[in-house]
Amino acid sequence: MTAAAGGHRLARAPATAALLIILAQASGLTRAQTDDPGASGAAPRAAEHGQHRPQEAAPDHAHSLSLDGAGAVMNENAGTLPRDCAEVSRDQEITVYAGREFAAEFPGNTFGLSQHEYYVEPCSRITVTFVNNDDVRHQWMVHGLPRYLYPTGMFHIEAAGGHSRTGTFIVPSDHRTYLVHCDMPQHMERGMKAQLKVGRGSGDLWSIPGVSGDFERDSYLPRGITLWFLLAVLSGAAIFSLLTYRRGGLTLPGGARRHGVRSDREA
Numbered sequence: 232m233t234a235a236a237g238g239h240r241l242a243r244a245p246a247t248a249a250l251l252i253i254l255a256q257a258s259g260l261t262r263a264q265t266d267d268p269g270a271s272g273a274a275p276r277a278a279e280h281g282q283h284r285p286q287e288a289a290p291d292h293a294h295s296l297s298l299d300g301a302g303a304v305m306n307e308n309a310g311t312l313p314r315d316c317a318e319v320s321r322d323q324e325i326t327v328y329a330g331r332e333f334a335a336e337f338p339g340n341t342f343g344l345s346q347h348e349y350y351v352e353p354c355s356r357i358t359v360t361f362v363n364n365d366d367v368r369h370q371w372m373v374h375g376l377p378r379y380l381y382p383t384g385m386f387h388i389e390a391a392g393g394h395s396r397t398g399t400f401i402v403p404s405d406h407r408t409y410l411v412h413c414d415m416p417q418h419m420e421r422g423m424k425a426q427l428k429v430g431r432g433s434g435d436l437w438s439i440p441g442v443s444g445d446f447e448r449d450s451y452l453p454r455g456i457t458l459w460f461l462l463a464v465l466s467g468a469a470i471f472s473l474l475t476y477r478r479g480g481l482t483l484p485g486g487a488r489r490h491g492v493r494s495d496r497e498a
């Protein structure tokens with residue numbers, strides 16, 4: 232009995248150790264988030280009050296997250312320059328509203344943004360105020376930013392219904408078009424898709440309300456109809472050529488004259 236109890240204790244020991252390690256890691260992560268100057272609302276508060284942090288106060292963006300019940304700002308960066316930027320070229324401010332009313336002019340859409348296309352300068356520092364007019368949660372999320380500066384290449388503002396949040400990020404120097412969307416289930420498909428053009432951009436993304444059409448349209452034609460059409464045309468051309476050749480070179484039925492071939496009698 233004692234040996235069995237000891238066995239159980241031994242068996243539980245690894246599980247207990249694993250639990251302690253997980254708890255220690257969670258505690259370390261919390262401390263890292265608290266120690267981060269860009270975390271826990273300090274940066275968003277500065278951005279909300281228009282006070283940009285000096286560039287030398289470079290934060291570790293790995294844990295840059297401001298989160299509460301009314302919203303979140305993730306991967307905010309008001310101070311660290313992208314590698315290809317010598318300085319911040321310009322401070323730009325964008326105020327975006329989210330709501331069903333902005334979908335009204337786009338048939339089939341449920342949600343919308345007050346603006347689905349944004350133009351900014353290369354190396355500019357952009358402060359976005361995202362105002363959610365709806366009663367459901369929405370996001371304003373940029374993808375494709377440099378991962379050495381923005382974890383997962385993303386800058387993200389989220390606002391609960393009836394709330395707003397402000398966040399700041401710096402774009403690289405290359406002329407490029409970035410995807411902006413709301414990642415709540417089905418919100419992008421229902422109209423919450425936009426594009427951020429840095430400099431000249433790199434073209435338009437598909438299905439941006441008011442800017443570009445859908446990339447894939449529904450088709451009611453049979454699959455492979457183009458291939459079959461081409462095959463039919465080529466076959467027709469081949470048959471026509473063959474018949475023309477035969478008509479010009481050989482005797483036709485009913486005693487018609489032969490063309491193109493000299494007979495022995497004619498020679």
Ligand SMILES: [Cu+2]
Nearest residue numbers: 369370413418
């Ligand atoms: Cu949304």
